[in-house]
Amino acid sequence: xxxxxxxxxxxxxxxxxxxxxxxxxxxxxxxxxxxxxxxxxxxxxxxxxxxxxxxxxxxxxxxxxxxxxxxxxxxxxxxxxxxxxxxxxxxxxxxxxxxxxxxxxxxxxxxxxxxxxxxxxxxxxxxxxxxxxxxxxxxxxxxxxxxxxxxxxxxxxxxxxxxxxxxxxxxxxxxxxxxxxxxxxxxxxxxxxxxxxxxxxxxxxxxxxxxxxxxxxxxxxxxxxxxxxxxxxxxxxxxxxxxxxxxxxxxxxxxxxxxxxxxxxxxxxxxxxxxxxxxxxxxxxxxxxxxxxxxxxxxxxxxxxxxxxxxxxxxxxxxxxxxx
Amino acid sequence: xxxxxxxxxxxxxxxxxxxxxxxxxxxxxxxxxxxxxxxxxxxxxxxxxxxxxxxxxxxxxxxxxxxxxxxxxxxxxxxxxxxxxxxxxxxxxxxxxxxxxxxxxxxxxxxxxxxxxxxxxxxxxxxxxxxxxxxxxxxxxxxxxxxxxxxxxxxxxxxxxxxxxxxxxxxxxxxxxxxxxxxxxxxxxxxxxxxxxxxxxxxxxxxxxxxxxxxxxxxxxxxxxxxxxxxxxxxxxxxxxxxxxxxxxxxxxxxxx
Numbered sequence: 001x002x003x004x005x006x007x008x009x010x011x012x013x014x015x016x017x018x019x020x021x022x023x024x025x026x027x028x029x030x031x032x033x034x035x036x037x038x039x040x041x042x043x044x045x046x047x048x049x050x051x052x053x054x055x056x057x058x059x060x061x062x063x064x065x066x067x068x069x070x071x072x073x074x075x076x077x078x079x080x081x082x083x084x085x086x087x088x089x090x091x092x093x094x095x096x097x098x099x100x101x102x103x104x105x106x107x108x109x110x111x112x113x114x115x116x117x118x119x120x121x122x123x124x125x126x127x128x129x130x131x132x133x134x135x136x137x138x139x140x141x142x143x144x145x146x147x148x149x150x151x152x153x154x155x156x157x158x159x160x161x162x163x164x165x166x167x168x169x170x171x172x173x174x175x176x177x178x179x180x181x182x183x184x185x186x187x188x189x190x191x192x193x194x195x196x197x198x199x200x201x202x203x204x205x206x207x208x209x210x211x212x213x214x215x216x217x218x219x220x221x222x223x224x225x226x227x228x229x230x231x232x233x234x235x236x237x238x239x240x241x242x243x244x245x246x247x248x249x250x251x252x253x254x255x256x257x258x259x260x261x262x263x264x265x266x267x268x269x270x271x272x273x274x275x276x277x278x279x280x281x282x283x284x285x286x287x288x289x290x291x292x293x294x295x296x297x298x299x300x301x302x303x304x305x306x307x308x309x310x311x312x313x314x315x316x317x318x319x320x321x322x323x324x
Numbered sequence: 325x326x327x328x329x330x331x332x333x334x335x336x337x338x339x340x341x342x343x344x345x346x347x348x349x350x351x352x353x354x355x356x357x358x359x360x361x362x363x364x365x366x367x368x369x370x371x372x373x374x375x376x377x378x379x380x381x382x383x384x385x386x387x388x389x390x391x392x393x394x395x396x397x398x399x400x401x402x403x404x405x406x407x408x409x410x411x412x413x414x415x416x417x418x419x420x421x422x423x424x425x426x427x428x429x430x431x432x433x434x435x436x437x438x439x440x441x442x443x444x445x446x447x448x449x450x451x452x453x454x455x456x457x458x459x460x461x462x463x464x465x466x467x468x469x470x471x472x473x474x475x476x477x478x479x480x481x482x483x484x485x486x487x488x489x490x491x492x493x494x495x496x497x498x499x500x501x502x503x504x505x506x507x508x509x510x511x512x513x514x515x516x517x518x519x520x521x522x523x524x525x526x527x528x529x530x531x532x533x534x535x536x537x538x539x540x541x542x543x544x545x546x547x548x549x550x551x552x553x554x555x556x557x558x559x560x561x562x563x564x565x566x567x568x569x570x571x572x573x574x575x576x577x578x579x580x581x
Contacts, residue, residue, distance in 0.1 A: 210425060213490075215383065219437075223441050232428045
């Protein structure tokens with residue numbers, strides 16, 4: 001009985017000292033619960049407001065981009081088929097303007113997949129090194145490295161690419177230097193930290209007893225990693241790669257500085273090329289708002305948005321397959 | 325020690341001391357383990373019984389800063405020797421953990437994991453081993469139609485029996501069980517206990533348990549650990565009816581622990 005009363009007594013001691021009279025228990029309880037309810041309500045409104053602002057911002061951007069992006073097809077009569085499949089981009093030709101965005105769509109996908117091809121093995125390898133091979137000192141060194149890579153602004157990546165990578169490719173590999181190859185290398189370095197950190201989480205959150213189970217059966221460390229841990233972490237690892245690809249797909253500045261920005265479909269990895277993002281950033285400034293060319297840029301933006309939705313859906317599907 | 329008793333022993337632990345950093349976790353353990361017997365290890369939490377069982381297949385080496393002295397002779401070879409083949413040791417000394425830990429793979433792949441790791445690739449040979457192991461743990465009838473189904477879809481008790489099958493598939497001599505039923509319901513526990521009694525025909529079993537009734541039901545020998553020391557090791561009936569040490573008596577009658 002005493003134990004039960006004690007916390008209530010101390011809780012209300014302050015109130016008692018001021019009022020100097022004993023308030024019936026019932027009143028105390030209802031009053032305190034009323035105060036608490038006020039706080040509840042205020043907090044609830046605050047967080048609902050945050051959620052509403054976020055949701056409405058996303059919805060309005062989507063609607064705006066949707067209407068702007070579709071205008072070129074509906075209002076200006078650009079053929080959607082031509083836009084998606086033609087390789088001829090010449091919107092400034094007065095007599096017969098051409099609006100084929102395929103080279104840029106192809107360029108976007110090409111650099112994204114090529115960058116993922118380099119960054120995925122590197123990032124996953126680094127993650128395995130940090131979680132399985134050298135959890136103490138490996139993580140101590142690699143973690144700051146990864147964070148530093150995230151912190152470097154994309155313009156700096158582009159600048160380094162322009163000054164170091166482009167001349168290097170030109171001298172040692174061939175072509176102009178401004179190429180898909182340069183774009184893919186710059187992008188792979190940029191998405192490496194994303195892939196590494198998410199892959200590290202995916203590996204690190206695997207239950208310890210999986211490792212124990214495998215080692216206890218006489219498996220070596222490499223067998224354990226290859227046959228148990230990687231399959232178990234696979235949905236998480238794929239999520240890491242897809243998130244990296246989403247970032248690569250949307251990156252504009254650094255790619256623009258090294259890729260060459262030509263309107264032709266590249267025929268080799270050493271050819272200059274362009275992506276949806278680089279064409280938007282390059283042409284946004286010198287087209288008039290409302291013109292056909294400007295509207296087609298919005299259409300490209302819409303494609304980027306649709307693709308990022310696709311990436312999100314893919315990630316959702318992958319994480320729903322996570323079994324552990 | 326006379327020769328006949330020596331050949332009956334699969335493990336002979338002599339003067340084993342173990343430290344976690346500065347913490348002296350096992351003190352001068354001398355512990356013979358006989359072939360095809362069930363040895364139960366009891367004792368209060370933190371007494372070193374889990375630590376001890378993990379030394380037998382050197383899983384203890386996964387813990388950082390562990391230091392051991394003394395000898396753990398397995399089939400007359402000291403496994404604390406640097407030159408010991410860890411893969412071979414763990415193939416011969418299987419282990420089952422507190423909580424069933426099947427890999428997130430199919431039932432078949434779980435059981436086939438050990439043999440595959442040890443280089444068996446022929447489908448027919450693997451099939452034989454998997455079926456045999458699943459029959460040994462009385463799981464075959466329950467899963468024979470869904471060998472490709474994910475192992476994590478099994479119930480807790482089935483998962484634990486699957487883990488025993490997985491350990492048996494490498495054809496070990498010894499099976500170590502670290503509180504194998506502490507996360508299971510009474511019926512699953514009963515099944516595992518029945519299984520232990522069957523398995524002892526073919527395997528040497530060392531089981532750590534918190535449950536003294538379990539120790540008395542399944543084991544031939546019982547060892548009582550307290551604060552890192554082996555207080556008493558004797559036949560199970562002696563330990564539970566007529567223990568020599570007053571601390572053992574205190575523990576089994578529930579006065580402490």
